[in-house]
Structure formats: C-alpha cells, structure tokens
Amino acid sequence: MPSPGPGSPQRVGVRELRDNLTTFLREARQGSAFLVTSHDQVVAELRPPPPEAAPRRQPGVLAGRIRLAPDFDETPPEMIDSMEAPLG
Template sequence: MNISIAEAKAKFSELIKRAEAGEEILVTRHGKVVARVVPPEGEVRKPPLLGALKGQIWISDDFDEPLEEFHEYMP
C-alpha cells in the first residue's frame, strides 16, 4: 500500500493496525517512497477467522430470564 505523508498523518492508527495484521505500507512524499511501515518480526497477530468457534459457544435457553435474586424487586 502506498500513502502520502499527509494521508499517513490523518490515518496513523489505521496504518498501525494494518501493519500489525501483516501489511507493509510505503509512505511517499511527492510520489517518492520515503519510509516503510512494516509488520513486527516474529509472530504476527492475524484477525480472528470468522466462524472459527462455531458450535463451541452456546447461550442458555433461559439467558433472558431474570435471575432468581431479582424476583423480590420485580412486580
């Protein structure tokens, strides 16, 4: 990804997140590359895989029911 210095200033947090995810960002001035934002060496955190825990998490059927401790406060 190439990005100008001005745009990099405005989107710095987003650029860091993208680098953490493994992307390399080239920062340009007047169209010439002047810097690189690179992922850290070693293990790179990747975004979680959507649906990776499917079937492993469940919600009790009475999840929305009031707790017994609150019955005395309810009409």
C-alpha cells in the same frame, strides 16, 4: 484509506498516513505493509516487525549436568606464593 491486499506494499502519502495513523498501525499489526511517499518518492516503510527469534540459550537446560570440582574456587598455595614473592 488503507486496504492493501497480500503481495506488494500499498503506497500511502505522508499526509494520509498522518491523518489515519491509528488505522495504518492497526493494519500493519495485522500484517499489512505500506510504502510512505512524499512527492511520489518513497521515504519510509511501515510494516510489522519480524517474528522474534527464539533465544539461542535456554536458561537451565544444562541444570544438573555440569559439575564443578569441590576445590574449584580455591587458589593453590604455590600460586599465591608466586604472586606474593618479590619481583626480580
């Protein structure tokens, strides 16, 4: 049965993991790590996920600080003329 202490992960066989999966998952959630072995060979690791990184962008952080020109979405007439002009 699981009882790893702090430090290196405890080794656990596939059969023991399968028979006590709920217990191992509960302990992993609490910070324990396990090396899953089959025939004395490590085949997997069971450990808690890394802490989630804070998002790099915070929505709304620049609210009220960015201004767009009133004609931002208007296409200048000379640009329209050049796009509609015949080729060559």
